[in-house]
Amino acid sequence: MPVTDITTDPQSLTMTLTAEFPAPVERVWKAFTDPSQLERFWGPPGWPATFGDIDLTVGARVQYRMTSPRGERSSGSWEFLSIDEPRSFEVIDSFVTDDGEPLDGFPAMRMTFEFHETPEGARLVNTTYFDNADALEQVVAMGAIEGSRMAMAQLDAVLQDLREYAEGKGTRVELLDDTHVRITRLVNGPRELVWRAHHEPDLIRQWMLGPDGWEMTECVATTTVGESYRNSWAPVGDAEGEPFGFEGEVLLVDAPRRAVTTERMQGMPTETLNDLNLYEEDGATLVTVLIEYPDKETRDMILATGMADGMESSFQRLEREVLTAARP
Template identity: 85%
Template sequence: MPVTDVTTDPQNLTMTLTAEFTAPVERVWHAFTTPSQLERFWGPPGWPSTFREFDLTVGGRAQYFMTSPRGEKSSGSWEFISIDEPRGFEVIDSFVDEAGTPLDGFPAMRMTFSFEETADGSRMVNTSYFDSAEALEQVVAMGAVDGSTMAMDQLDAVLQDLRAYAEGKGTRVELLDDTHVRITRLVNGPRDLVWRAHHEPDLIRQWMLGPDGWEMTECVVSTTVGESYRNSWAPVGDTEGEPFGFEGEVLLIDEPRRAVTTERMQGQPVETVNDLNLYEEDGATLVTVLIEYPDKETRDMILATGMADGMEESFARLEREVLDAARS
């Protein structure tokens, strides 16, 4: 967890976030000034950013939007007012509409990013300066403290080489809060093929089976927002267990980067939102699934079923049966 402190100061009209990283200043600078890197962490989990413009010059602008699992968009703009590579930069940060016009009723603020060396790597200090106590209070009420903390806590994964960060570590489960779980697994193959393996029935049937001894008896896929999907499994031979399945609706598709669906066990009312993201680097793909549960009790009940172990066996089969076959 790189964030070490978040302080709001109504007297001086500031909000300051401090974070420490084991990476050098130059690497942190690169992460904050490269759009493809920013898109991996600028925005809390479930609200990834897309930068449609990035002009890193004094007077230049960066325009971006964040997209929720259900497709809502929130847009922002930076106007660069000073740049001191690699020690920091300063922007005017604004809430904007899709055309980049500042939104009425939402504050703009001056925001500074400073990067300095430490004994173990680097420290970032991000300070936002507000025009009034009401503006500071409004941004805090919108969830800026928690949102900024969760966004910055994603940066460790960006600063490391992807293989060094995730290879050989299997399926990892992180409890983000009472209702959100993040699951990550590095898959040794290109993103386009990993996407296809998640969305083409012939490929899905080869790997999405969980533990040995199960077969997929139904695989109805959709990549159209608003349509439904349905998957079913049954035990084979002497394997113990009862047939089961999942179904849901497609909420968002951004091929081959992101797919969001609802999910519920067939015949059951409890529903989760599953947000699949794929990121490729050096021929490997980081699969990230952000799951939103209705409550903590449901979260704990589902995790206790051994879901993560079943996912690991499926991912191993994906590499073995699908990706290796494609390379041969």
């Protein structure tokens, strides 16, 4: 966790976040001023951000949008007040409509980003200044403290080379809280093809099979919001187990970057929310699946089935059968 402290001060009307990173100041500066990198961490898990082009000049303005798995949107904008590359910059951060107009009932805040060298790398001090105590309380009540902590926790993957961060580490499972799990896997192939492999039946049938000895007996795929998908599997030959399947509905699609679906085992009422995100760098794609469970008991029960091992077997097959076959 890079965040070392988040404090609020009702006297000075500030909220201050401090974070430490094992990377040079210039590298951390780049992460906060390059929109393609900001998009990977500025929003907390489940609310990824989309930034417009950033013009690092005083008076310039950039708008961003964060979108929840169910499609709710929160938009904001930065107006640059000062820039001292790579040591600091200052912005007015405002809640805005999709058209960029100030949002009634929500405060605009002055924010400073200071980057300091440390023996281990760099320290970020991010201070937000509020006009009054009500504005400070409103933002804290909206979950700004925990949201900021979770957002900054995603920076490790951004600051490292993607292959250095994830290659050879298999399918990784992180318990974010009692109901949220993040699963990551680097696959050696372009994002466009990895997206197709997740959504085209002919490709899905080649790799999404879990452990050896199983076959996919049904595959109904869609990328249309509101439509349903359905996948079923059964053991082959002497393989142990009973046939099963999953089904659900498509809630959000931003091809080839993001797809959000519900998921439930066929014949069962319990439902999860699966948020798939794909990020490509240097010919490899980081697959991230954020899963929201209804409760801790359901989370633990599903993880105990060996789900991660089955996913790893499938990802290995994806690289071997689909991605390798597609290379010239």
